[in-house]
Amino acid sequence: MKKLLTISTFILALTFTTGVSAQDFSDLDKSPMDAASYPSSYKESDKKVRIIYGRPQLKGRTVSSLAKEGEVWRTGANEAPEITFYQDVNFGGEDVKAGTYALLTIPGEKEWTVILHNKLNEWGSYFYKEANDVARVKAGASTDSKSLEAFSIAFKEVEDGVHMVMGWGTTRVAVPITM
Template identity: 65%
Template structure:
């Protein structure tokens, strides 16, 4: 007896307009300290101030909120943080940004953001760079005192110190 299967063509979606990415420290080697999973919106001719308005809680990326996992206890911008996974939100400003770790996970954007679930809020200076970044980006840069989580979009740069 012969069995045949009739496979119908499957429709697959195209690439996401804000693709997901991962930033790791210290990279793809053993002994990870921190991992950030986020989506990377593009400027596409729009103003940063329209996409991440000053004074308003922003999901720090696109789509689902950004998640940051610490694999060990760290000091994040002057606050002691226990190992675990947190949502990462920001409140952009002209001179400083508020960076927020929140214990509520699996949220879409910042629509259900609950300040009562904040684990830490820190203020960091906002700087300007001569080079414009089309996609929102997160990277880690080694520093004397540990590492800085650097967030950049357009000409804005924000760095959060992390020590182990």
């Protein structure tokens, strides 16, 4: 009886582990997730701000064909980025409470509207409602001589805080953040 129970347990375990080893895993994402934070040093555990976002690639296309002028854009790929402020901040002239927000933008030729939105986990900007905006700020758009294939976000330390800099192709947009 004991031997039969042991054999039955072995067969049952073999059945379940076979299913696990046959699991299909997807390929690498075409627009991988990335994160940027300030301070950016891994030695610094007291972060002030962090953003998690998807990084689409140009692949021969133009920024304006992917992030259309005058239309709400998810600011990256896949889900709208999530930006977390670990303390109250001034974001481009607007006071914002500590918390996590979706980051959306409306690209323009000379300036972009940068939006902090309280609806998280939304795919793209398809369900965007202006009523859920926490802050809307204008940020100047400039051109750089270096072109970036992948959409990128970084924080640049300045005298009175940091700038969240978004770049893609030769377009650069910076939003001042004071902590």
